[in-house]
Amino acid sequence: FGLTGYGQPTLYWKGAKTLKTEDGGISHLQFRIYESIEQSFFDFARLIRTVYPTAASLSYYPEAYAxxxxxxxxxxxxxxxxxxAYRQMLIKISQYIK
Incomplete structure (x- = not known):
């Protein structure tokens, strides 16, 4: 989900990080590394539910959520x-899953 590797560890993310490097090897963003795919899903759901409650309330309406x-x-x-582009990608994924 591309969650940045900042903040305190959670129940699902133990604190492991990786750096995104741009052309030329310059690093500027850290991203979270999870012990399992399931933990990444759970941490993303935790983030959306707690930090973006309006989005979470729209989760049954893919276009509005996106x-x-x-x-x-x-x-x-x-x-x-x-x-x-991100909004359109979410809608396409939702349509594919349907």
Whole structure:
């Protein structure tokens, strides 16, 4: 889910991190490393439920959820994120799962 590796460890994330490197080997972002796929899902769900409760309340409405998450502080242009592309990706994943 691309959760940055900052903050205190949680029940699902024990604190392991990796650095994202750009061309030229410059590191500027840390991301979380999980012990299992399940723990990454649970930690993402914990984050959405606690920090983005409006998005969590829309989880049964994929297009509304995608918009809420994509245009929240979860996505940051400072990290080279593209809000609209992220929203569209979430909708496509939802349609694929259906």
């Amino acid at each position: 918009k809420e998450v994509a245009y929240s502080r979860y996505i940051s242009e400072a990290n080279s994120d593209n809000r609209e």
